[in-house]
Amino acid sequence: MPPITDPFGSADDDQVRAHREQLARARLLDRPGVDGITARPGRPAxxxxxxxDLVQDAVHRSADLAEEDLLSALVLLPAARAEVDGLESGLLFLARSAGLTWAQIAEAMGFNSPQACQQHYDRLAARRNVSR
Incomplete structure (x- = not known):
């Protein structure tokens, strides 16, 4: 597989980022043992x-990774962060929809105050809207 380079220009460009992520995924999926990543509930195999999943697998196999594999995992970090942000935002929305108060959610998540928790949710929502 060719190294992950940026032949199109700025890394901020959506098409370039998508291309780099595609190359990074292909490289990490090509490694031996990746087929051992198991399916999760709610997501068919x-x-x-x-x-x-790919970044976690890279961390667990870090002793066996080549430099290009590490770079591929780093390329996927923004996508992984966006996935986790989406899960967190969705879970917070579900909690509020189920009638949980910001105080209850803040305590469960370890925030110092309900306001801090709500502000965190607002920042998550804003970040997701900007990245779309």
Missing amino acids: AIPPSAV
Whole structure:
């Protein structure tokens, strides 16, 4: 597989980022043992591993990774962060929809105050809207 380079220009460009992520996923999925990443509940085995799955696998196999594999995992970090942000935002939305108060959610998540928890949710929502 060719090294992950940026032949199109700025890394901020959506198409470039998508291309780099595609190359990084392909490289990490090509490594031996990746087929051992198991399916999670709610996600059939036919769905390829997520960016979080691939980055976690890279961390667990760090002693065996080549430099290009490490770079590929780093390329996927923004996508993995976006996946986790989406899960957190969705879970917070579900908690509020179920009638949990910001105080209850803040305590469960370890925030110092309900306001801090709500502000965190607002920042998550804003970040997701900007990245779309």
